[in-house]
Amino acid sequence: MYGTAWKKEQTARLVELAVTVGFKAIDTANQLIHYQEALVGDALLALARKAVKREDLFLQTKFTSSDGQGGQEPYDASASITEQVEQSFASSLNHLHTSFIDSYVLHAPYSRRGLSDADWEVWAAFENLYASGKTKMIGVSNISAPQLALLCERAHVKPMMVQNRCFAQFGWDYHVREICRAQNIIYQGFSLLTANVQFINRPEIRDIAKRLSTGPAQVIFRFAMQIGMLPLTGTTSEQHMREDLTAEQLQPLTPEEMQLIETIAL
Numbered sequence: 001m002y003g004t005a006w007k008k009e010q011t012a013r014l015v016e017l018a019v020t021v022g023f024k025a026i027d028t029a030n031q032l033i034h035y036q037e038a039l040v041g042d043a044l045l046a047l048a049r050k051a052v053k054r055e056d057l058f059l060q061t062k063f064t065s066s067d068g069q070g071g072q073e074p075y076d077a078s079a080s081i082t083e084q085v086e087q088s089f090a091s092s093l094n095h096l097h098t099s100f101i102d103s104y105v106l107h108a109p110y111s112r113r114g115l116s117d118a119d120w121e122v123w124a125a126f127e128n129l130y131a132s133g134k135t136k137m138i139g140v141s142n143i144s145a146p147q148l149a150l151l152c153e154r155a156h157v158k159p160m161m162v163q164n165r166c167f168a169q170f171g172w173d174y175h176v177r178e179i180c181r182a183q184n185i186i187y188q189g190f191s192l193l194t195a196n197v198q199f200i201n202r203p204e205i206r207d208i209a210k211r212l213s214t215g216p217a218q219v220i221f222r223f224a225m226q227i228g229m230l231p232l233t234g235t236t237s238e239q240h241m242r243e244d245l246t247a248e249q250l251q252p253l254t255p256e257e258m259q260l261i262e263t264i265a266l
Contacts, residue, residue, distance in 0.1 A: 001023070001025040001026070001027050001058075001060070001188060001230060001231070001232045001233075002015065002018040002019075002023040002025065002026050002027065002232070002233065002234070002241075003027045003190060003232040003233065003234035004026065004027060004028045004035055004036070004040055004234070005028075005029070005034050005035055005234060006034060006035075006234070007035075007036065007039075007234075007236070008036060009036070009039070010236065011035075011036040011039035011040060011043070012036075012039040012040070012042040012043040012046070013043075014043075014236055015039075015040050015043035015044075016043040016046050016047055017238055017241065018241055019043070019047055019052060019057065020047075020050075021238060021241050021242055021245065022241075022242075022245045023241070023245070024056065024057055024058055025057070025058035025059075025060070025230075026040060026057060026058070026059055026060065027060045027061075027163070027188075027232060028040045028059075028060070028061045028062075028096075029061055029062035029064055029105075029107060030061060030062065030063065030064065030074045030088050030091055030092045030095070031062065031064040031068060031069060031107065032069070032070070032072040032074070033068075033069065033070035033072060037061060037092060037095040037096065038095040040095070040096060041094075041095045041096045041097050044057070044059075044096060044097055044098075045097055054098055058102045058103070059096060059098065059101055059102050059103075060101070060102060060103035060104075060105060060161070061092045061096065061101055061103075061104065061105070062104070062105040062106065062107040062141065063084075063085050063088045063089065063104065063105070063106055063107060063122065063126075064088075064107040064108075065107070065108070065110055065118070065122075066084070067110070068107060068108065074087070074088050074091045075087035075088045075091065080121075081118055081121040081122055081125070082121055082124070082125045085122055085125035085126065085129075086125065089101070089104065089129060089134070089135075092104075093134075099134075100133070100134055100135065100136065101134065101135040101136070102135070102136050102137060103135065103136065103137040103138070103139055103160070103161050104126060104129060104130075104135040104137070104138050104139070105138070105139040105140060105141050105161060105163060106119075106122055106123070106126065106139070106140045106141065107141050107142065108140075108141060108142035108143070109140070109142070109143055109147055110122075112144075113144075113146075113147075114146075114147065114150065115147055115150055115151060119151075120154075123151065123155055124156075126138040126157075127155070127156055127157045130157055131157075137160040137161055138157065138159060138160060138161070139159045139160055139161025139162055139163065139185075139186075140159050140161075140162060140163075141162070141163040141164065142163075142164060142165070143162060143164065143176070144176070145175035145176045145178075145179055148162060148176055148179050148180075149179055152179065152183050152185075158183060158185070159183075159185055160185060160186065161185065161186050161188060162176060162180050162185050162186070162187050162188065163188040163189075163190060163232070164176055164187070164188070164189065164190070165189075165190055165191045165195055166189035166190065166191060166192050166195065166196075166224075166229070167191075167195050167196065167265075168195075168196045168199050168261075168264055168265035169265040169266070171262065171263075171266065172189070172224075172227065172229075172262060173187075173189065177227070177228070177229070180228075181228060186230055187228065187229050187230065188229070188230045188231075188232055189224055189229045189230070189231050189232065190231075190232040190234075192220055192221065192224060192231055192232070192233075193217055193220060193233075196220070196265075199264050199265055200216045200217065200220060201216055202264065204260055204264070205219055205220070205261070205264075208253065208257050208260075208261075212250050212251055214243070214246065214247075214250060215243060217240070217243070217244065218243055218244065218246060218247045218250060219250075219253070219261075220261070221233070221244060221247035222247045222248075222250045222252075222253055223253055223257075223258065223261045223262075225247065225248065226252060226253055226258060227258070227262070231247075
């Protein structure tokens, strides 16, 4: 999946490039301080002129609470949370020039521990969007294992996607991934490279890369796929985009290599 955070005015160019070189899934958010969702939409219009069909792409965007908007809410911040979700979703449809979203994600729970009344109101609004068919999947980002377990236990419609920053020192988000595996939730890992720079260039990783005739980054993406993760990359380099896509075709890592990477920071 290609991530569009922090691309600013380069967003449209980079999304168009990513799809042209082979990416089929795009992640964005209706959050102006970190994303330019409308520029993702501009890229989609340009791609449509090149005969890239909307149905051939997987679009994921997010609802971000007022606390994470930096005063640039794409909705009426004085409205109820349910109305905020509805307004943000409608804005995303407009930005992306589409009648449906493939995956709609809560950017983060409102609190660090547990789930608040606000979280449950958001999730009820998400469930309504899912029931309407306007989004094909619903999910949550930046969530802890206890919060995810609670959401799965009490929600009428369980999350179908989880997107978390993935740290090697926490076992590559082992506890959240285990819940996802048990609940048949797709786990998306972001910052796989930037959050783990001190480990990626270790000699052991370079040895694996040499065996596979690839780079350390692609080894990490291959590892992520083998443990059941959907990795995100946000590279701005066309060469790196192409290289990252090769990870799916790499020879599988051996059990010993998998164990080495899974425990490299422990």
